[in-house]
Amino acid sequence: MPLLEVKELSVTFTQYDRGLRRKKATAIQDLSLSVERGEIVAVVGASGSGKSLLAHAILGILPRNASVGGQMAFDGQPLTASRIRQLRGKRIAFVPQSVQSLDPLMRVGRQVRQAVRAGDPAEEQRMAFARYGLAPLTERRYPFQLSGGMARRVLVSIATVSGAELIVADEPTPGMDPAVVQETLRAFKTFAENGTAIVFITHDLEAALAIADKVAVFHAGTSLEVARAADFEGAGDRLRHPYSRALWRALPQNGFAVPDLGANEPLSRSAVGCSHARGCALATIECAKTAPKPRELRDGMVRCYHAT
Numbered sequence: 001m002p003l004l005e006v007k008e009l010s011v012t013f014t015q016y017d018r019g020l021r022r023k024k025a026t027a028i029q030d031l032s033l034s035v036e037r038g039e040i041v042a043v044v045g046a047s048g049s050g051k052s053l054l055a056h057a058i059l060g061i062l063p064r065n066a067s068v069g070g071q072m073a074f075d076g077q078p079l080t081a082s083r084i085r086q087l088r089g090k091r092i093a094f095v096p097q098s099v100q101s102l103d104p105l106m107r108v109g110r111q112v113r114q115a116v117r118a119g120d121p122a123e124e125q126r127m128a129f130a131r132y133g134l135a136p137l138t139e140r141r142y143p144f145q146l147s148g149g150m151a152r153r154v155l156v157s158i159a160t161v162s163g164a165e166l167i168v169a170d171e172p173t174p175g176m177d178p179a180v181v182q183e184t185l186r187a188f189k190t191f192a193e194n195g196t197a198i199v200f201i202t203h204d205l206e207a208a209l210a211i212a213d214k215v216a217v218f219h220a221g222t223s224l225e226v227a228r229a230a231d232f233e234g235a236g237d238r239l240r241h242p243y244s245r246a247l248w249r250a251l252p253q254n255g256f257a258v259p260d261l262g263a264n265e266p267l268s269r270s271a272v273g274c275s276h277a278r279g280c281a282l283a284t285i286e287c288a289k290t291a292p293k294p295r296e297l298r299d300g301m302v303r304c305y306h307a308t
């Protein structure tokens with residue numbers, strides 16, 4: 001049984017136009033994902049593809065104008081609003097994308113110590129700071145006295161000292177220098193080896209592949225493919241979706257093959273058809289008409305009529 005199971009999640013925002021006309025915008029649609037204990041599932045995708053919203057939906061911290069559909073379960077029990085309030089910061093820890101989520105008025109060492117649930121808080125905090133390359137004196141600083149990369153290491157410390165069974169990390173590494181990124185990724189790997197389940201959200205496919213078991217490729221508010229990390233190899237022939245293959249081939253070591261993905265177009269999630277149909281070499285009339293349903297393929301998932 002997966003530790004976290006997300007089934008057919010949808011997130012819709014109600015917004016008011018000028019003139020108080022209500023309109024609805026669907027930001028996540030028909031999204032399913034599961035994470036086992038000890039497993040690292042990376043969620044990769046372009047800006048605006050819905051990665052943070054997935055994290056916020058799991059953590060129960062979506063804004064009030066968002067409505068959520070579908071089901072989520074943690075450790076076999078439905079993840080209701082009241083249950084997530086009990087689990088947050090305990091069995092489920094979150095590394096938020098924004099460093100603004102640190103308390104601006106509290107020294108960062110104390111913020112980390114408050115998150116410790118087992119063991120000596122001071123000891124745990126010192127060990128976390130050492131692990132992520134933060135000097136001991138950093139504990140006396142306030143958030144505004146830290147660089148972005150340091151603040152992110154504090155956020156990672158807070159999530160990891162909690163001893164949570166599931167860590168949802170939303171872009172934990174930007175602003176860190178490369179050695180610290182490696183150290184942070186290694187720490188995640190060690191937590192997973194000790195049984196922690198990790199959802200690792202990143203737009204950095206290389207970082208994802210360095211530690212993940214599975215990779216969910218997001219586009220326009222849903223996952224187009226869930227692959228084994230090992231499927232990203234060679235020319236990408238083991239990948240199931242043309243979009244994942246394009247992401248893989250665009251990496252420097254694969255020759256920066258940049259296809260026209262239509263990536264900067266306004267998201268086509270409200271449009272009918274496959275969100276990737278424009279700019280896809282395989283697209284047929286069917287793709288433009290009706291979005292393909294997810295289907296299992298070779299120990300993974302794909303939403304594409306043409307995947308084999």
Ligand SMILES: Nc1ncnc2c1ncn2[C@@H]1O[C@H](COP(=O)(O)OP(=O)(O)OP(=O)(O)O)[C@@H](O)[C@H]1O
Binds near residue numbers: 052054
């Ligand atoms: N409060 C909101 N009201 C309306 N729409 C929203 C709101 N928050 C997010 N969205 C919509 O949801 C989409 C997905 O946002 P999300 O923050 O999940 O993207 P992301 O994949 O995390 O991007 P990034 O890589 O930039 O962090 C956005 O493009 C935006 O259109």
Ligand code: NI
Binds near residue numbers: 051052053097170
């Ligand atoms: Ni985000």
